[in-house]
Amino acid sequence: MEVMRSQKKASSALTSSNGVSTLTLYRSAPTLEVRLEDFERFAVDRLLVLRGISDGLARGKKPDEMDKLVIDLWKAHMRHPQASEVNNKDIISHFVLRLVYCRSEELRKWFLSMESTLFRYRFRSVNSDVHLSLMTELGIPYKVVSQKEFEDLREQLNLVARSANQPLPTPNGLYKVSFEEVPELVATRKVFIQKGYAYVALNQVVSFVVPHFRSHLSKALVLTNRKWTSMIREQEKDRLTPIVEALATSYLGPDYSQDKEVGEISLKDIDQVARTSFPLCMQHLFNTLRDDHHLKHGGRMQLGLFLKGVGLKLDDALAFWKTEFSQKVGAERFDKEYAYSIRHNYGKEGKRTDYTPYSCQKIILSTPGVGDHHGCPYRHFSEENLRAALGKMGVSSRALEDVIEKARNRHYQLACTLTFEALHASSCDAGINHPNQYFSDSQKILKEKNMSTD
Structure with missing residues (x-):
């Protein structure tokens, strides 16, 4: 199918003074056909820009720093091999994500805030003729x-x-x-x-143009949601709907099915690396398993796939889980009821799917119930329990307050990033987006420190 060649009638596009990008108001959706691969790829590229902006705002970057960040993000992710298609990519990606983020109040609020911020900083880069x-x-x-x-x-x-x-x-x-x-x-x-x-x-001028843009987009998101629920979702259930529903929670980095850089971990080392390199979500599950000798399904999946990703081989994984569970349910029951699911996670049973560890986004959006221990502690713990857990990890009182403040304001991944930085005395500019990334980066830092002291 052919991608659109011109969008002048649907929405005017204006070139910035630095030539980095165009500026579009997205007043109406284009009536055209888009290749499925472009539909998803363009949306993912724009999502990387919006999430980068979200992280920059959460980190309290100043306006001049945000100016540079937005330009750098746009250059990095919104290019197109054909210069004539850059504006088309901008428009397509916006309307795809409008579909993705129209589906709940929480999603709409985030998208509206990030798109308005993106528009604000792009607007600042264009000249007065464009303003008018x-x-x-x-x-x-x-x-x-x-x-x-x-x-x-x-x-x-x-x-x-x-x-x-x-x-x-x-x-x-x-x-x-x-x-x-x-x-x-x-x-x-x-x-x-x-x-x-x-x-x-x-x-x-930006102070009164952006509110108009935001107001229009806010109304458009509500209308898009009505169309989505009443018509589009069912019509596209076999084609676009799975893509749209997956994009809002998609993880855009490495899958960490096996950390090739860190290698394998053995059972004799697992307690030590858990103390030094497991993020709080995994430390909590690991310690609960050691104490209670049991985890419900959600906890077993979250911790089990994480351990697989950090290099625990199948035989060692079976031995690890059996050692703990047999103390509560017995070895025979473990072999009958639990061993299959561990082999299944490693792609040795059922459809032989090689399952990947959970990303931060998936963990944050999980809904643990009574007796569950999975999920994101920065979101699901009470403030009192979070303080206690962070103190036990060794986070200093000064850093702890910053972490709590970020968690309180629902910047959960940034709270985890600050925890990492406090414990490792090292900055993490890219932020923590995956528990296995936390582990991998931690192991690299610790190994470098050990080499420098030898």
Whole structure:
């Protein structure tokens, strides 16, 4: 099937001043056919951009750092072998993810926030001509301030700019809009107001354009959800629906089915590496198993596949689980009821599927019940229990408060990243996205430290 060649009628696209990307308002979905492989691949590439932005915001990056981050993310993930197709990729990926993230309030909220932030920083990179075109397309009423009016108000404009620590306005690039359009600027006293108009400088235009973009997208997501539930999901159940439903929780990194860099771990080393290199979710499961000699299915799957990924061979895995479970259920019952599922995880039973360890995203979204111990401690533990668990791991009191604060604000993977950094005295710029990544990075750091002390 042919990918679209032009999108001018569906939504105007505007080139940024640095030539990095185009800026599109996504006012209406394109009526075209897209190859299935492009449908998914473009969406994954855009998702990498949005998740990178989310991580940057959670880490408290400053506006100038976010500027650079957004440009770098866009360059890294939104390229296309054919330059003429870059804008098409932008539009297709946005509308695919709109389908993906329209399906619940929580998903809509995240997507709306990340897309609005992406638009904000891309908007900052385009010139004034583009600003005016966007304002016109969004239907924002504005007037360009004339030279005479500017001169008449110069003193008042400069006074407001100085008090707000803003650049002094210039005759070119000053606009009048209704003060109701810029409540944020009015509340913070960053604009001069006269006769119901706010006098907005070029560098402030973003403050009233982004809310219009956000409002349009918010309404569009609700409408898309209605179409999805009433029609699209059923119509596309054998083709697009599985892709759409998987993308929101998809893990986009290595699968860690076997950590080739770290190698194998043996039973005699497992307790030591659990203390030094298991993330909190796996340490909790491991310690619970050692103490209670049993885990429910969810815990067995989460820990079992993790151990497989860090290099525990099938025979050692069977011996490990049997040693623990036989203390509670007996060796005979273990062989009858539990050994099969372990062999199954290693691809030795059933469909012979080689199952991969769970990613952070999958673990965070799990719903452990009473008596379960799987899931993400940063999400599922009470604050009191989380503090105790982190203290037991050896996280210092100063770092602990930062971790708790991130968990409280639902930045669970960043909380885990901060835990890693505190315990290893090493930065993790890429962030923790997978328990087996945590283990692999930990082992590398520890081995390097051991080599330097030899």
